[in-house]
Amino acid sequence: MNIRKNSEAERLSFWEKLYLPEIAKGMGITFRQMFKPKFTRQYPEEVWIPTGSYRGRPVLVNEDDGERCVACGLCSRVCPALAIEVQAAETDRDKERYPEKFEINMLRCIYCGFCEEVCPEEAIVMSKDYDLVFTSQEEAILGKDKLLVHISKLQDRLEFLRQYK
Amino acid sequence: MPHIYIDDKLIEAQQNKTIIEVAFENGIDIPHFCWHPELTVAGNCRMCLVEVGMPKKLPNGAISVDSSGKPEISYFPKLQIACATTVAEGMYVRTKSEAAINAQEAVMEFLLINHPLDCPICDEAGQCKLQEYAFNHSKGMSRFIETKNHKPKRQSWGPNVLFDAERCISCSRCIRFAKEIAKQDVLTFVQRGDHVTIELFENKEFDSPYSMNVIEICPVGALTSKDFRFKSRVWDMSFNDSICPGCAKGCNTKLGVRNNEILRIEPRANPYVNKFWMCDYGRLTQYEFVNNNRITDPYIKVDGNHKKVGLDEACSEAANRLKQFNPHQIMFVGSAKATNEDNYILAKFAKHLNTKNLDCLKYIDENFQDNFLRCADKAPNTNGALQVGIKPDLHSVRIEQLSEKIATGDIKAILVMEETFEEYTEIFKNLSELKLLVVLGYNHSNLTSIADIILPASTYAEIEGTFVNTDLRVQHFTPAVVTSENLRFMGMKMSRLDKFGAFNDRWTQHQVRNSRQSWKIIQKIANRLNANWSFRNSHDVFLEITHNIASFKGMNYELLDEFQGLTLGKAEKPDPKVRNYESHYMKPN
Ligand code: SF4
Ligand code: SF4
Ligand code: SF4
Ligand code: SF4
Ligand code: FES
Numbered sequence: 177m178n179i180r181k182n183s184e185a186e187r188l189s190f191w192e193k194l195y196l197p198e199i200a201k202g203m204g205i206t207f208r209q210m211f212k213p214k215f216t217r218q219y220p221e222e223v224w225i226p227t228g229s230y231r232g233r234p235v236l237v238n239e240d241d242g243e244r245c246v247a248c249g250l251c252s253r254v255c256p257a258l259a260i261e262v263q264a265a266e267t268d269r270d271k272e273r274y275p276e277k278f279e280i281n282m283l284r285c286i287y288c289g290f291c292e293e294v295c296p297e298e299a300i301v302m303s304k305d306y307d308l309v310f311t312s313q314e315e316a317i318l319g320k321d322k323l324l325v326h327i328s329k330l331q332d333r334l335e336f337l338r339q340y341k
Numbered sequence: 342m343p344h345i346y347i348d349d350k351l352i353e354a355q356q357n358k359t360i361i362e363v364a365f366e367n368g369i370d371i372p373h374f375c376w377h378p379e380l381t382v383a384g385n386c387r388m389c390l391v392e393v394g395m396p397k398k399l400p401n402g403a404i405s406v407d408s409s410g411k412p413e414i415s416y417f418p419k420l421q422i423a424c425a426t427t428v429a430e431g432m433y434v435r436t437k438s439e440a441a442i443n444a445q446e447a448v449m450e451f452l453l454i455n456h457p458l459d460c461p462i463c464d465e466a467g468q469c470k471l472q473e474y475a476f477n478h479s480k481g482m483s484r485f486i487e488t489k490n491h492k493p494k495r496q497s498w499g500p501n502v503l504f505d506a507e508r509c510i511s512c513s514r515c516i517r518f519a520k521e522i523a524k525q526d527v528l529t530f531v532q533r534g535d536h537v538t539i540e541l542f543e544n545k546e547f548d549s550p551y552s553m554n555v556i557e558i559c560p561v562g563a564l565t566s567k568d569f570r571f572k573s574r575v576w577d578m579s580f581n582d583s584i585c586p587g588c589a590k591g592c593n594t595k596l597g598v599r600n601n602e603i604l605r606i607e608p609r610a611n612p613y614v615n616k617f618w619m620c621d622y623g624r625l626t627q628y629e630f631v632n633n634n635r636i637t638d639p640y641i642k643v644d645g646n647h648k649k650v651g652l653d654e655a656c657s658e659a660a661n662r663l664k665q666f667n668p669h670q671i672m673f674v675g676s677a678k679a680t681n682e683d684n685y686i687l688a689k690f691a692k693h694l695n696t697k698n699l700d701c702l703k704y705i706d707e708n709f710q711d712n713f714l715r716c717a718d719k720a721p722n723t724n725g726a727l728q729v730g731i732k733p734d735l736h737s738v739r740i741e742q743l744s745e746k747i748a749t750g751d752i753k754a755i756l757v758m759e760e761t762f763e764e765y766t767e768i769f770k771n772l773s774e775l776k777l778l779v780v781l782g783y784n785h786s787n788l789t790s791i792a793d794i795i796l797p798a799s800t801y802a803e804i805e806g807t808f809v810n811t812d813l814r815v816q817h818f819t820p821a822v823v824t825s826e827n828l829r830f831m832g833m834k835m836s837r838l839d840k841f842g843a844f845n846d847r848w849t850q851h852q853v854r855n856s857r858q859s860w861k862i863i864q865k866i867a868n869r870l871n872a873n874w875s876f877r878n879s880h881d882v883f884l885e886i887t888h889n890i891a892s893f894k895g896m897n898y899e900l901l902d903e904f905q906g907l908t909l910g911k912a913e914k915p916d917p918k919v920r921n922y923e924s925h926y927m928k929p930n
Contacts, residue, residue, distance in 0.1 A: 246462045248461030248462065258846070261848035264571040264574075272571075296461045313845045314845075317845075317847055
């Protein structure tokens with residue numbers, strides 16, 4: 177398309193150039209909105225709970241008899257951001273390994289979900305937590321105490337994975 | 342010499358060799374589990390099945406040819422195992438034909454039927470021959486839906502080896518190793534069919550000094566090291582070539598490092614030194630002193646307390662104080678544990694100062710010796726130290742006299758390089774009489790606690806240099822662990838974790854020690870006493886050694902690497918190069 181009229185003034189019609197009618201139009205929209213239903217969420221008073229497909233911070237699945245993770249290190253290997261550190265140790269349980277140390281650096285994590293995808297034990301899943309606040313870099317490195325979440329709280333995600341993974 | 346065709350490649354084979362050997366020597370790898378070049382042929386895994394045939398002969402003895410003029414080959418209807426079939430004149434072998442590939446896939450499917458596939462908890466994962474073949478030589482699926490056979494895990498075979506019966510694929514490599522190489526025939530198969538497993542004879546233990554080699558040759562994760570178990574994933578480690586300093590044999594090794602810490606030591610093939618093996622002692626003892634209790638900074642003793650100082654300050658102090666003594670009052674203690682380069686520079690320094698008192702401790706232990714690898718000389722470089730000049734002459738003070746000479750006041754100052762005098766306790770009685778004790782050491786020890794000046798020396802794992810082994814073979818090695826001096830060492834492999842860490846990653850908070858290769862420290866001291874040396878790296882030092890010391894003539898690091906070591910005085914007659922067998926290809930390094 178050839179734009180022949182080059183300045184703003186040239187493109188505007190006479191009524192537009194007057195401005196006042198336009199202002200009135202705008203006020204009209206504002207006025208109408210005031211009586212329509214609101215969709216603003218009063219966060220943080222009103223918390224949004226995502227569905228199972230949401231990729232929040234990765235957490236470790238904890239069953240009644242302990243974590244599922246066997247410290248195979250695959251999540252740590254696949255993590256493109258090098259966020260995960262796993263140190264394995266031996267246990268007496270049937271699955272001989274367990275993570276003596278499992279840390280995710282949430283400043284590195286990009287919520288890609290690769291760790292969840294690669295895990296052979298379905299031991300690490302993306303949770304619904306999105307509101308992470310830290311006051312220092314150290315605090316952003318989450319250890320097992322913060323990562324372990326009981327399986328009952330992760331049912332939505334596990335169900336989602338069962339269906340779509 | 343029979344001429345054979347493997348995959349249409351004409352090969353002149355040696356008489357009486359098997360197909361797999363001939364193929365290997367000519368760069369063709371036939372999949373196999375049980376075959377190992379140093380062990381007898383067992384022929385029990387069936388992974389090496391290949392098609393073998395001979396040209397069809399006409400009744401008149403001539404070879405029948407097809408319409409295009411190529412000889413017609415009649416292949417045996419049954420496939421043959423390449424590891425137990427010897428080559429014959431005119432033989433044709435197909436390793437990648439449809440029949441061979443089908444056979445490989447079938448064998449893999451069989452092997453995996455009862456295999457637990459617990460790779461996530463298996464230490465072998467990432468270097469496993471079974472994983473590798475499952476990827477390259479199998480269909481990637483199983484038709485087996487019945488329940489797998491379970492066998493006991495975690496059975497102890499001896500002080501260092503654990504056995505997981507489920508993962509074993511019954512290749513018998515370990516049994517043959519124990520019998521043929523370790524000469525400790527204590528392992529055997531028991532049961533049959535899919536219940537087969539390996540047991541120790543009653544009241545026996547697999548505690549041979551070489552027991553841990555079965556861990557490497559085991560194609561799967563059935564055998565694990567009690568020492569290493571679960572310390573790290575193999576892909577998180579880097580493997581740099583090194584030499585074991587445990588004894589004068591100088592077994593070629595690889596150092597597995599993560600987070601700047603040696604986690605395990607494993608043998609590296611060298612047909613002229615250690616073949617594929619090393620002893621458990623070397624594996625288990627030669628990393629502790631690198632990882633722990635290190636001297637990381639120079640110290641000077643001020644009013645009885647050690648004060649941390651900069652390297653320049655410490656070297657100036659050493660130089661200033663050495664100046665105050667007569668040459669014959671100074672003793673230099675070199676080390677059979679240090680490289681030729683370090684010892685050479687120490688000897689050069691002694692000469693510069695006109696001191697003849699130059700010697701090193703010997704570590705002879707007849708009990709350590711056996712008739713396989715371990716030798717009585719428990720230091721890696723006694724021969725080298727002597728060659729480059731660490732030896733007293735007729736009138737100078739020998740190390741055995743040192744204690745007494747200190748007592749009489751003949752020796753007033755000592756510079757000790759990479760020694761702790763741990764086994765020479767007698768000397769400690771008199772050491773306090775010294776006016777000056779300078780110690781270049783790796784670890785804090787009884788000796789460093791009384792030293793006047795402590796200088797942080799790098800260990801064998803952190804430097805480039807050469808050792809001369811018991812058979813007078815000069816072997817070159819490069820660093821595996823990072824220090825502040827070798828941060829950018831050319832060609833040094835580092836694991837992903839070591840490379841990419843940032844300051845806020847907790848996993849990367851490893852220590853980069855501020856230690857120096859001994860000769861660099863000595864050069865610094867010497868230059869403060871007008872020596873004006875300008876060696877930049879070990880290459881330079883070695884170059885001078887090859888110029889000044891006849892037996893090293895004609896050597897350089899590149900040649901030493903190329904031929905995996907050269908014998909003293911025979912640089913122009915190296916041992917022939919061979920293709921080294923590597924059991925597990927997938928292994929990162
Ligand atoms: S979500 Fe992605 S970035 Fe975050 S820990 Fe998992 S793999 Fe790493
Ligand atoms: S991939 Fe799964 S089992 Fe393996 S270390 Fe990560 S969370 Fe644990
Ligand atoms: S032996 Fe190999 S295939 Fe078997 S569990 Fe271990 S890593 Fe996996
Ligand atoms: S333990 Fe390993 S080396 Fe021994 S027979 Fe089994 S698979 Fe082979
Ligand atoms: S390698 Fe030939 S049968 Fe095992």
